[in-house]
Amino acid sequence: MTTPPPHLLRALDRFNAAHPWDHNAHYHPWxxxxxxxxxxxxxxxGSGSGDLARLLATRAGAVHGVDSDPKITAQAQELTPPAALVTFTTADALTGLPADSYDVITCTATIHHLPFTEALTVFRRHLAPGGTLVILGLSRPTTPGDHLLGAAAAPLNAATGWLKNKGRPAPRPVSMTAVTRPADMSFPDIVREAHAVLPGARLRRRLFWRYTLVWRHR
Known part of the structure; x- marks a missing residue:
């Protein structure tokens, strides 16, 4: 696959930096x-500043958010109205989860920071029968399909950032939940390991360098 000229990539990077937007929040309605x-x-x-947890609270009896960053956890609590049935804890995503079961577990742009198979095993253990697990993750592009989606996402990413910022440079950076790092697992490897732990899980490549996983605990 032909790589765009370096000067075009640099220009696109500058444009995206001036018009940032939250790729993860884009998938919250989904x-x-x-x-x-x-x-x-x-x-x-990986609840970050709590945006998804507060959305879940519009449907849930109670929501608990867990994040390893104490500063972002404190920010999430400050942004959450006292009347909302949402709590936040600073804890390790694998060893620090409350000893409870949940009807819904979500994990957004976090699992690539964790041992993948171990994380899925922990999530499965905490998911109640009949419950739903939804993961929005990042994978390392390796296949022609990955690169094709990446090429399609680049101009859409710029256009979406321009529209969300109404054509003006963003006044401040989009808030980040943690220091990000590239994903090291390919999508085929993710699919193979996910099906070993969560038989019947549905995984799909998505735009904006993401994939989704949905599993229902029968």
Whole structure:
């Protein structure tokens, strides 16, 4: 696949830096569509500033967010109205989860920071029978399909950033939940390992360098 000229890539990077937007929040409505209209307890792993946890609270009886960064956890608590049934804890996503079961578990742009198979095993253990696990993840592009989606996403990313910022440079950077790092697993490897732990899981490549995983605990 032909790589765009370096000067074009640099120009695109400059444009995207001036018009940033939250790729993960873009998928929040899609995540909600995978869930029941009402459910009991929800767990959001890698909850960041709490945007998704607060959305889950519009349907859940109670929501608990877990993040390893104490500063972002404190920010999430400050942004959450006292009346909302949402709590946040600073904890390790694998060893620090509450000893409870949940009707819904979500994990957004976090699992590539964790041992993948171990994380899925922990999530499965905490998911109640009949519950739903939804993951929005990042993978390392390796296949022609990956590179094709990446090429399609580049101009759409710029256009979306321009539209969301109404054509003006963003006044401040988009808030980040943590220091990001590239994903090291390819999508085929993710699919293979996911199916070994979560038989019947549905995985799809998505635009904007993401993939989704949905699994229902029968």
């Amino acid at each position: 995540i909600l569509r995978q869930l029941p209209r009402r459910f009991g307890r929800a767990l959001d792993v």
